[in-house]
Amino acid sequence: MHRLALHQLSLRDVAPVDLPGIARGAGVDTVSVFVTPPSPDLDIFPRVLAEDAAAFRAACDDHDVAVHNVEVFSLGPETVVDDFTAALDLGAGIGATRLTALVQDKDQGRAGDNLCALADAAGARGLHVSIEFMKFSECRSIGAGAELLSRLGHDNLSLLVDPLHLYRTGGSVADLRATDAALIGAAQICDGPMAAPESPFGEAVENRGIPGEGEFPLADFLRALPAGTPIDMEVPMKRFAKAGLSPAERSARLVKATRALLAEAKV
Template sequence: MVERILTLHQLSLRDTDPMALVHTAAATGFPFVTVFLHPPAPQLDIFPRLLPGAPTRAFAQALRADGVQVHNIEALPFSSRTDPADYLQVLDHAAEIGARRTTVLIYDRDLARASDRLSQTCDAAAARGIALSIEFMAFSSLSTVGEAADFVRQNGHANLSLLVDPLHLARTGGSPAQLGPLADTIGALQFCDAMLATPEDAFREAVEDRAIPGEGELPLQALLDATDPGLPLDVEVPMLRLQKQGLDPVARAQLLKRALQHYRL
C-alpha cells in the first residue's frame, strides 16, 4: 500500500508564515506542508506568502534542516482576465521548493476559455514535474463535484485532477457516496470538519473557522473510505477562534495531529 502523504496546510495556521509553518510541522509530526505562493483571489491576499529570492533560500534550508517537504502550493486562480504566462514564475518558484502539486481555482464563467488557458498551465506544470488539482466550491464557477469532474475529464491532461474538500463537498450538496464513480478524476483530499447546517456566512467559515476533525458532523471516515487510500491528505482547518484565545500555532497543530488518530487514514 502506498503511504499517504499527510500535509499541514498554511490556512490551518493563518497567522504563521511559511518558515514558521515548517518548524511547526516538524514539531508536531507533519512531514509535508502546503504554503501560499500566490493569493487564491485578489480579495484574499491576506495570508503570509513565501517570496522569491533570499526568503525562499532560507525556507529551503529550513525544509532540509527540519526534514519537512512541500507537497502543495496555493493557488492559481483562473478568471476571465487570467493570462497563463503570468503563472510561469509561480510554477518555477513551486519547483524550486520541491512542490509536487498546485491548487487551481476556476472563477471564469466561460469554462471552455478557462479549460484552454488551464491546458497551457498544465503543460508548463508537467514540464516542472507538478500536478494541478482543481478545488470546487460554491464560490467558484465549478460549484459541485460533478461539474468539476466533467471539467477535468473534458480537459484530459494527465496531470490535472480534483481536490476534494469535505467542507465544500457538503456545502454544495455533495456526499462521499458520489465519489466512487469519480475516482479517476480525484487526485487529492483536504481534511476538516464542520456542522451539517450551513452558517449564514459560509465564506467566513471556509477561510476563518472550521471544526477540528471529530468536533463537527461531516462524514469524514466515509470520505476516506470512498476514495483511494493513497491520495494525499491536506489538513486545512482555519481556527481563528483558537488563535484569538491565545493558543499558539504549535498547540493548534497538535490538536489537529491528535484528531487524526481517530480515523483510518
C-alpha cells in the first residue's frame, strides 16, 4: 500500500496552516510542505516559517495529519550545508520524515560532498534525503540520479521519482524498472501530455494533470515502484482555481482520481 500525501504545490493559494484541514477533508492523513525556497530569487511557494511552526503543528494535531516531506534543499556552487540548519530543525520540528534535495552544481565532486553532508545532518534529525532529478537541475535523468547515488554510497540518500520529470527528461517506465529498487525512496504523482509544452517550468509549477487527465502511463508507473513507496500528490491546478473551484473541491477531485488510479494499478 502506498501512503498518499497532499503536497503544498497542489494548492499554492492555500496557507500551509490550512493544508492539514483540507487534506483531512479530502480523506488524506499526510501532507508535504515547503520550509525553504529553491533559491532566494525563486521564493514563490507558500512555506512554513519558523514563527508559524507551532500553529502549523497544532493544525496537524487537530486534524490528525502527519507531515511526510519538506522542500526544497537546493545544493548549488555556493552552498554551505550548515546554512540549512534552521530549515532542517524546522522540518524535524513539524514532524517531517523526509526532505527533497536538488542538485544545482555542475561540479560533481562538490555536489556529492554537499549531498553527503546534508544526508548526515538530516539523518541526525530523523530525516531521510531524496534527490529529485529534473530538467531544471544538474541531475537531469533517473539514470544520472542512480549513478550519483551508487557513487556516493550513502545510506541516507535515495531518489524521488516524479512521472512529470521522468518523461520530461526523456525517461520511461522501463528506465524506472531498470533502476535498483533500493535506490527509490519516494515518488510523486501527476498526469500530463507526452509531448512537452512550450513552457515546461510553467507546467511544473502551475498546471499539471490530475491522474486520468493526461497521457502518462501512470498505472505502469505505479506498478514499477517498490511496494510501499510513499507518494506525494503534486498537482498544481491553477486552471481549476481560475475556474472557481475551491481548494477543498480541487483536493477532493485529486484524491478521488489518485485512489481510482491506485485501484486500477492494483497496488
